C-alpha cells in the first residue's frame with residue numbers, strides 16, 4: 001500500500017496573494033514533487049504564466065470556478081493526474097496543491113474530492129489554507145459571504161500584504177478574522193514569504209478539513225454531471241468578467257494612467273484586475289499589472305513572453321462593470 005497523497009487547498013478572496021504565495025513556495029526544495037492545479041475565474045487564465053513552477057506539474061482550469069461550474073473538470077483532471085502517474089505516462093508527484101479562484105467556497109471542493117472513489121482512496125485532504133488581504137479584509141468580509149466561508153473553514157490563515165497596513169490596522173484584521181474562526185491563529189505575511197510548514201501538515205485536528213468531514217455527510221450539492229452544464233453561481237450573484245486584448249504595445253506612462261483611472265473610477269466595484277501587456281519601451285518583456293479594488297499594485301515585468309502567450313491580455317472581475325467604458329478608457333489612455 002502506498003501512502004495517500006496529501007492535498008492542500010489554497011484559497012482566499014480575489015487578489016489576496018494566492019499565486020504570489022504559491023510561486024514562492026514552489027521554489028522551496030521541500031515542495032519538490034508537487035502537482036499544482038490552478039483555477040482562475042477570468043475569461044482568460046493568466047496565473048500559470050506568473051508562477052515559476054520549477055518543472056512541477058502545473059494544470060490550469062480557467063473560465064469558471066471549481067466550487068461550482070468546474071467541479072466535474074476538477075475531478076477529471078485529478079483522476080488523469082493519478083492515472084498518468086500510476087502508469088508512468090505522467091510525472092510522479094508527492095503532493096497536490098489546488099489554488100482556487102478568489103470566489104470559491106471550499107466546501108463543495110472538498111466534498112467533490114472526498115466523494116470520488118479513486119480520489120478518496122488515493123488522496124487525503126491535508127488542509128485548507130486561507131489568505132486574507134490585510135488591505136481589504138473588512139470590505140470583503142462585509143460584502144462577500146464566500147470570503148467569510150473561506151476563513152471559517154480554514155486550517156491555516158495567512159494575513160497577506162501585512163507590509164501595506166499599519167500595525168493597528170493589522171491587529172484589527174486579526175480580530176476580525178478571529179471572530180470568524182477563533183480556533184486558528186492568523187499569521188501575517190509579506191509577499192508570500194513563509195516556510196512550507198506554514199501551509200503543510202495540517203493533519204486531523206479541529207480545523208477546517210476535520211470540521212468539513214463532520215459536516216459534509218449531511219449536505220447536498222448539485223450532482224456533478226457534465227461540468228459545462230453546471231451553473232456558475234458567482235455569475236448568477238452578479239460577478240462579471242471583462243477581457244481586453246489590446247493589439248498594439250502601450251507606453252508605460254499610458255498603462256500607469258489607465259490603471260490609476262480604472263482603480264479611481266471603479267474602486268470597490270472592481271474586485272480584481274490583472275493583465276500581461278506589451279509595452280513600447282521593450283515589447284519583448286511584457287508588463288504585469290495587478291489591482292484589487294482601489295489598490296493598484298506596482299507594475300512588474302516578465303523577462304520574456306511565455307511560449308504559449310504572445311498577445312496582450314487584461315482581465316477585470318467585478319460588479320456592474322461597463323465594457324464600453326473600459327474600452328473607451330483604454331482607447332483614451334493608449335491612444336488606440
Ligand SMILES: Nc1nc2c(ncn2[C@@H]2O[C@H](COP(=O)(O)OP(=O)(O)OP(=O)(O)O)[C@@H](O)[C@H]2O)c(=O)[nH]1
Nearest residue numbers: 014015016017018019020102160161190191290297
Ligand atoms: N505589497 C504586497 N503585495 C502583495 C503581497 N502579496 C501579493 N501581493 C500583490 O498582490 C497582487 C495580487 O497577488 P496574486 O498573488 O496575483 O493574488 P491572487 O490571490 O492569486 O489573485 P487571484 O487569483 O486573481 O484571486 C500582486 O500584485 C502581488 O504582487 C504582499 O504581501 N504585499
